[in-house]
Amino acid sequence: MNWEAFWLTVRLAGIVSTLLIAIGIPIAYWLTYSRWRWKFLVEAAVALPIVLPPTVLGFYVLVALGSRSPLGRWWESLTGHTLAFTFEGLVIGSLLYSLPFAVQPFAASFGAVDSNLLRASASLGHSPVQTFRRIVLPLSKAGLVTGFALSFAHTLGEFGVVLMVGGNIPGVTRTISIDIYDQVQTANYSSANQTALLLLVISFVVLSIVYGLNRRPWVVGPWR
């Protein structure tokens, strides 16, 4: 059991899903309320990581982070090293990779808030942003938790993007799924089995929390 890889993965998933709350809420807000006619193009772009092979996504991220792209050069001038094959590069790749798993539940729960409540809030002197903060966000708690948990679980198990962007550097970019792959390559099946089982259990627990939360009668928890 490679605990170094395990904690690295948990750290990565934690950072990515937390950042996705900050990034995903404004995107979901825009997707929910914008009346722009080309909005569907943005929706499609956000959903791309769901269907794209992770290697394809990983390849483009690698190119974008490399020293030949503006972003890569800017980062290099700032820090002295490239983003590719670093933990930060991994975070950026994972953000893109897990974006729809946060944005879609967010947008779905924002859109499910009764529009009459928004109208009432406006008539009571609240701007759209104030209304969003005081009405939409509190009523979207379940969607926010769902988006957080799904993007966490999804990042936990990613393989293709990590391999393309991060490579396989122990303690820096070697995540748990890559560790399993390594162990299988070296015919170390019992260790691979342990790690795989752990990932399976964690993923199941996280998804159980998500579906348990979205059970109608349990707004906060089954104990209430």
Add this chain to the structure above:
Amino acid sequence: MAVKISPALPTAPQTPLQTISSELEVRIRKRFPNPEGTFNLNVHFRALAGFTILFGASGAGKTTLLDCIAGLSDPDEGRIAVGGEDLYDSEKKRSVAAWKRRIGYVHQDLALFPHLTTEENVAYGLRTLTAPERKTRSREILDLFRIDHLRDRRPAQISGGERQRVALARALVTEPRALLLDEPLAALDRPTKSLLVGDLRRWNQHHRVPILFVTHNGEEVFALGDEVIVLDAGRIVAQGQPHEVMRAPRLETIAHLSGFENIFDATVLALHEGRGTMTCRLGKGAVELETPLVRAEVGSRLRVGVRAGDLLLATESPRGLSARNVLPGTIRRLAQRDVIVSAMVDCGGTEFEVHLTLAARDALQLGPGKGVWVVVKTHSCHLMGV
């Protein structure tokens, strides 16, 4: 026309926000697609402080009109002003955002915030005040609407009538410059309704703002209205004091809405100028009615409306009556609604609906097939389409 209220009227002593009596002026057009093609809203009216009833069948454009005034929907053109300040003016390309309009709006389904308590709901619109002020003001209005004991409960934990009061209190506490009420009493029983109406009246004695009150219930028009505006298919078809508009409806839409159960095609047979009446034949049947005289010629066609509650039934041919019309007929059906019995009486091919009490039905032993006389006063006959 009601008297215009001067701004010098006393305001409620406990209110820190200054409210002056205001007049709402609306002149708008709006077209939008609906299932039957294009709907055209085209209205022009003024509403003074006090109750103005917006009356009309569903689909007449009442809610769209309120949405435009509240700023939740934009008209195509026109002007909306309250207390002389423009909220919308297509010529000046001005449209104040809904949340800056200070127009109270209570929607039919109330839209209470489910995650907030009663007190938090009521205090919601007092965003600009400090926390202690918010508390004082919301406690005052909770008291006025007798819902103080509910202040820590969520909307899901209180009754329908209580929710209605919370929604009203939430809109009123912000001291709006005008109040839009979209059938806020629709779901209430009669005693609760009149209590709430009393609360509203008391509140508005201090605040003197125009209250636009949407209903399609004829009774509420009489109970509330200082002024009534009748809306039909997006246009104002009548406006005035309730008794003028509703008691003598010249329009069939109003007649149906205000409870004329009997509406007949009629032909003028004879004019009796000296008596102030005329004789009309109903439909193609043999029934003749003496009705009030209107400007019409012999042979012209019009419509006659009679309220079911204005008709009398007799089981023997009545004599010595002042009523001019006594029509023999046969009861076809009896139906009971609450405490009213509705009898359908066939008089020579014309069917009248007559409303009676339960006691009258039993005392006269009325039932299907029984021969009766329908008594119609001349002035119970309302002529329309003249």
